[in-house]
Each structure stands twice: as C-alpha cells, then as structure tokens.
Amino acid sequence: MSKIFITGSTDGLGLLAAKKLSSMGHEIVLHARNQKRAEDVHQELPNSKILIGDLSNQSEVKNLAKQINDIGPFDTIIYNAGVASASHQLIFKINVLAPYLLTALVDKPKRLIYVSSGMHNGASLDLNNLETNTDYSSSKLQVLILAKAIARLWPNIATNAIDPGWVPTKMGGSGANDDLEQGYAGQVWLASTKDSSITGQYLYHLKPSHYDSRADDTSLQEELLDQLAKITGIQLPH
Template sequence: MATHVITGAGSGIGAAVARRLHARGDDLVLFARNAGRAKELAAEFPGASTVVGDLAEPERLSWAFSHQTLPDRVDTLLHIAGVADLGSVGELTPKIWQAQLNANLVSPAEITRHLLPQLRVSQGQVLFVNSGAGLAAHADWSAYAASKHGLKALADSLRHEEKPNGVRVTSVYPGRTASPMQAKIHQQEGREYDAARWIDPESVATTILMAIDLPRDAEVNDLTVRPGKP
C-alpha cells in the first residue's frame, strides 16, 4: 500500500486525485491550511492523515512541521495546490507577486525539502501540477506564469539532483480545467464561466495516476494536457 502526500486535496484536480487514491485503499496524508480545514478533509477522506501548514507562509512551514508528525514513509508527493491572481505588470503589487510565488513555488520547494529523506528511502516520486502558463506567458498572467515557470525549473533541477537516489520527478501541465480556481479566473477576466468547455478534473487525475503508477523502468518527465473541445 502506497503513501501519498497531497496538497490541494480540497477541490478541483487535487480532490479528484485524492478520491481516486482513497478509493483504491492507498494511504493519504493531506495538507490543510488550518486546523478547521484539516478536520473537513479528515471527514471527507476517512482514515486519511492531515498536516497543517499554510502555503502562503513558506517561512513558517518548518516550524509547523516541528510541531506535527510527518509520515515515516512517502511514496509520492503530489503538489497540486495553487493560486492565481491576474493583472498587468503595471498593476500588480509586490504583495500579489509574493502571494503567488509563495504558494506556487516556494512552498512546494520547502515541502519537498522536508520530505526528501523519506522519498529517497522509498525511491518515490514528486509530481508537480504546473500549468500551460508554466510553458508560455500571456498578457495579464505575468505573476502566475512566473511562479509556474519557476516551478518547472524547480522540477527540472530536482530531477537531475535526485535521479541518482532513484526519485522520479514529473511535471503535468494542464490547460484550463473546470474548478473553483478557473471560475475565479473567469471572473477576473470578466468572462462568463462555463465548466463544460474545459477539462474535467477527473481527466487530469487519470493522467496523474498514469504517471505515478508507471513501472519503475520508465518515468514521465513532462506531460501536457489540453482541452479536447474547440
């Protein structure tokens, strides 16, 4: 039975992945931003463990971990949580920049740092859910895209560093996916949101499970998933 540490299990792609792994009987360790959210996740996924840590404050994660018990074994670390705030370079404040860099880049690096010893022992896998914005930046997406371009660099560097230890590293780049975050993005863009136009989170979850279940003689480095509808 594998043990999976997941951020972002509360909604969207993260929830879809957590449901699939929970249904097949794997052990889940779910990140929550506060104790109240941890209680909700524990109720939604009976038997799962929770770790409380606010991705908005990566500098406090080490302290938070020191007051909790991290899992002894980690087979996969799934970075799925993320935040997005759009705006032009001329409008975005340092606070908005920092919030996206913290949640989308610095916190994944910090969580990975703390769990690498367990991943090395299990010869496990780190999977980053990136974004199409991590491959190409467009107008009004600078801060989010910068955080995701940075996440790609983190994954690529980690892959080279940890290959001798048997740790696999995968980046998944979904296009627009039906989720609460996508609804928020449409609101910021001033557009009507129609979930049926975009990728179902379950479809992205299918690609993620394929990557982590792949036999050990191969690894998926980068996987792009695009909406199938015109």
Template sequence: MKKTIIITGSTDGIGKLAAIKLAKDGHEIYIHGRNREKLANVISEIKSASKNSNIKGFAADLSTIDSVQQLAKGIASEVPKIDVLINNAGVYNSSASKNQNGFDMRFAVNYFAPYVLTNELLSIIEKSPTARIINLSSAAQAPVSLEALEGNISITEQAAYAQSKLALTMWSFNLATQLSNIQVIAVNPGSLLNTNMVKEAFGTHWSSADKGANILYDLAVSAQHKDITGKYFDNDKGSYGNAHADAYNQSKIEDLIKKTEAILK
C-alpha cells in the same frame, strides 16, 4: 502494493478528487488544506467515499516559508516513509498580492512552498524504493524575472502565475538530475479545468476536474510512468511533451536555483 501518498492543496479541486480515487485503491493518504475544519470534513468525506479509514491530514498555510517548514516537521514526525508527494497546491487570485515576507503570493505558494517542502522531506521520500514527486505545472509558463521572484518589482497576477509555474518546472528538471532513485515529473493537469481556482480567475472552464484528477492518479501509481523522470507531461495533449524553452536552459536554471537559495536563506 499500497503506498503512502501526500497531496498538498487537496481539500477541493483536482487534489481532492485524486485523493478519493487513490484512497479507493487502499493507499494511505495524507491530504492538506489551510482550514482545519474543512480539512477534518474532507477527511471524513474521503473515508466515507472510499471505505478506507487510512486517511489523515495536515493543516498549513503555504504562503510563508515558516509555515511550510512547520508543515514539513509535522509530516516528518508522523510519516516514516513517503512513496508519492504530489505538490498540487496552487493559487492564482489572492486577497493579498504579497505574503508577509514581501514575495508575490503566486511565487510563494506555487514555487517556494513546494521547493521548501520537498527538500525538507527528501530524507523520508528516499526511504521508498519507488518514490515519485509530482509537481503541478501549467500550460501557462513565462520567463522568470528574478527581480519579481525576489519581490523587488510588482507584476500582474497572470504574469506571476505563469512565471511561478515555469520556475517550478525548471526546478523539477534540476531536481531530477540530482536524485538517482526518485522520479520527478512536472505536469500540466489540463487547461481551464472546472475547479474553484479556475472559476475565480477566469469564470469559465474547458474540461472537467476529473481530467486533472485522473492524470494525477496515473502519475502517482501507474506502471506506465515507471522510471520516467525529469519530464513534463502535458495533459492537454495527453502525453509527455516540451515545457517552455527556458526549462531546458541550464544557465537560466542555475541562475534560478542560486537566486532561490539566496532568498530562502
């Protein structure tokens, strides 16, 4: 069955590779990127590579809540039903350490953006009988400082990245408990994959980007993952596994969600 699939951060890296792979199966794909010109070029590239004309896209900067909300409105006005939402966009290095609201850029893009986008699109996702939400976590996870989340203290890029990915995982598990008919899976696509983000951050890689793209493809459409929700797939191990212990601490999850909602208001 052909699905409507949205992938954020998909003008390069594993998001783009997953989009091509899914497009080759004939699915309707909506990609996303910050740069309109690059977005248009990648849409053309995917159409050519997949022989699938049903490829569209949205341009948006995910570093501010306002732009994420505008993206959600744009998607809602054009897409009547979403079968799969892959929150793939992420940042490690950034030219600006904080966004215009004073939040660390890693928290803004890696956590607040998917949190807001997903919640804004839930009514459309719920229209699919086989809906899946795939959130890009990481092997790098560290206890979340609510002070850092709020922008009250500054922490290193590495710490902010790891904390943003744990925050995303904690929220993913919480969201899964609230949605009876929608699967929510957090995934570490693989450590140090050969992507631009990894090259800029670490200057080296361990595995090909295809490793990450392949697991995004599988989690999006494979029957193997049917009915699984509130779980963490560790692609370094090639199986479901345990995230950081805080992802299973209900008290810490509640504190995170409460603080997140207060910040977003």
C-alpha cells in the same frame, strides 16, 4: 500499495486525486491550510490523516515538513497546491517557495509530482525580483524549472511535472472547457505507477507535451535554485 502526500488537497484537483487514489487502496495523507479546512475535508475522506500548514507562511511550511517527516517516509509526494488570483508575493510564496522548501526539507520519496500549467509557455521570468514580479504564469514556469532541476540532480527519484489543463474547479472557474477527470488522472497515474523510468517529463493528459525550452537550461535551473536558497535560507540538498 503506496503512501502518498498531496498538498492543497481540501478541494479541487488535489481532493479528486486523493479520493481516486484512496479508492484504489493507497494510503493518502491530506494537507489543509488551517483547522477549519481540515475539518471540512475530514467529511470527504474520514479515514485519511490530515496535516495542517499555511503555505504562505515560511515557518508553517517548515513545521509542515517536520509533520511529513514524522509520519513518513512517503512513496509519492504531489505538490498540487496553488493560487491564481492573488498578489504576486502570495502567488510566489504558495506556488513556488512552498514546494521548493518542502522538497528541500522533506525526506526524499520515490516519486515527486509538481503541478504546472500550460500557461507557463512564454511566461516572464525575472530571477532578480522573484518575490515581486512572479505572476501565475511565471510561477508555473518556475515550478517546471524546479521539477526539471530535481529530475537532473536526483536521478534516483522519479520526478515529473503535469499540466492538468484548464478544468472547471474553483480555481479554473465555470468557463473552463477541459476534461475534469483528465485533470487529475495524470497525478493518479504517476503517483501509482511502478514504472520508475518515467522522470523529467512534462505531461498533459498522460502524454508528453510541448513546454518552454527554458526549463531544460541547466544554468537557468541553477540560478533559480540559488535565488530560492537565498530567499529561504535553505539549500536544496544535492
């Protein structure tokens, strides 16, 4: 069985994936933004470890990376946490900077899974003003570019991005019309599969899906990595 860490796993798709993977016998380590959220999710999965860190705070993200390494190594890390309704600065910090920092600082697992969105297609991308001009769609394009870059630079790690669809979670809202179970099934499958040849993919409902071709532009990948390194002061190890 695998040891799996999931960011943003106190509710929504992260918690649903955690519950399913736990029921399959995997060792799940949860992530909560603060102690109150940790106490709430402890009721849901009482046997799981819970690490605490506010992903909007760079020093807390660095501390979270240390917590992860202290109890690692992990077989799979799922970068699931995200916000949609917030300022551009907060969206960028949580949706893009946090997974970049954790990827750079955490000991490499066997598998990496990044949660993107179909809304990334055609999104704006202002690489010179990421901290102020990143809306939700742009953040999910950046996440996909990051995942594609990692898959290229770290070929021994199965790295993929997933579009969970527009599903009726707290983030998705009651109007969402996609299949909730399918929304987390991709995370569960990639986290538990023994097939390490699946890498560099963008998946929707367990199948390769159309994505913005900019994600495959290696010069764009390198430019994004350079900008993220400048903003954080942390280089991605090659």
